[in-house]
Amino acid sequence: MSETTRRIRASSGLARPIAVDGPARVIALCDGYLDLDLSRFPDVVRGVGDDLAIADGQDLNDMSISVNAFLLELPGRLVLVDAGDSNRRGDSLGHLPRALKAAGYEPEDITDLLLTHLHGDHAAGLVKGSETLFPKATLYVSAAEQAFWNNPARLDELQSVQLPFAQAAMQLYADRLVTIHPGEEVLPGVTVRALPGHTPGQVGFQMGDRNPLLISADVLHLPALQVRFPDWGFLFDADRPRSRAMRHEILAETARTGLRLAGAHIPFPGVIRVVQGPEGLGFRTAEDEV
Ligand SMILES: [Zn+2]
Incomplete structure (x- = not known):
């Protein structure tokens, strides 16, 4: 764990409520921090945007990105959006x-x-060992995501590394696995949105009416730079051109409508609002309370 991780974690806490109108109460959960180096962001031009990164608390020489999950309290239900990384990499993660x-x-x-x-x-x-960590929960995964991982022969080398986690989830929860599709209201007040690119079946979950929130998965991995430079992709995007297009689309919608973006790798508690950036320079994170 880097000093940066240590410092950020010490100041952030593990669970933080997020204001949402409608039936859900949302709580951001911190699974921990993932140390990365800039080789994971092959489009980043060193020297361009370093000041943005510093302003966002990110040290590009010693990077550490959040891994967040989100808890939705709905009447009679307790819903977890994503489940973190487990402690397979040591104690910087697995705090869910x-x-x-x-x-x-x-x-x-x-x-x-x-x-x-x-x-x-x-x-x-x-998953914990060879058991499910959540013994009573139904697992919802998009049809396209299941199809992607159920066809291992078509995975490239980088995606193949992730296959065991996808397979373990689908196999251990097989008797309570529900297939979902974009556009569906998966739970009361929670709508599935297609966000393909990072993986072909990636989806987000949107809720709220007057002040909506989109849990936007991995549209952003390094908001400090990718909000201003949406073209800058992530090495593990399964389809980088499609992921880039999706990032532009979601950021433009967010800037136009005021939709708030929650994300697994947005600095904890993982919610931002973006506005149009200076001319020709993408977007910027709004300063107001989200
Ligand atoms: Zn991720």
């Missing part, structure tokens, strides 16, 4: 069970698990 406890709950209390996609930092936390 502690974060859940900090919010007043245990894994047995979760009734529904909404997965944005099945990469390890979202799905590995579903």
Whole structure:
């Protein structure tokens, strides 16, 4: 764990409520921090945007991105959106069970698990050893995401690394796995949105009417730079051109409508609002309270 990770974690806490109108109460949960180096962002031009990164608390020489999950309290249901990375990489990640406890709950209390996609930092936390961590929860995964991981011969080398986590999730939850599709209201007041690119079946979950919130999965991995430079992709995007197009589309919608973006890798508690940037320079993060 880097000093940066240590410093950020010390100041952030593990569970933080997010204001949403409508039936859901939303709590951001911190699974921890993932140390990365800039090789994961092959489009980044060093020297361009370093000041933005510093202003956002990100040290490009010693990077550490959040891994967040989101808890939705709905009448009669407790819903977890993504499940973190587990502690497979050591103690900088895998804090989701502690974060859940900090919010007043245990894994047995979760009734529904909404997965944005099945990469390890979202799905590995579903499983503990060879058992499910959430014994009573139904797992919801998009049809396109299941199809992607059920066809291992078509995965490239980078995606193949993630296959065991996707397979473990689908196999261990097979008797309570529900297939979802974009456009559906998966739970009362929670709508599925297609966000293909990072994986072909990636989805987000939108809720709220007057001040809506989109849990936008991995549209952004490094908001400090990708909000201003949406063309800058992430190495593990399964389809980088499509991911880039999706990032532009979502950021433009957000700037136009005021939609708030929650994300697994947006600095904890993982919510931003963006506005149009200076001419020709993408977008910028709004300063107001989200
Ligand atoms: Zn991720």
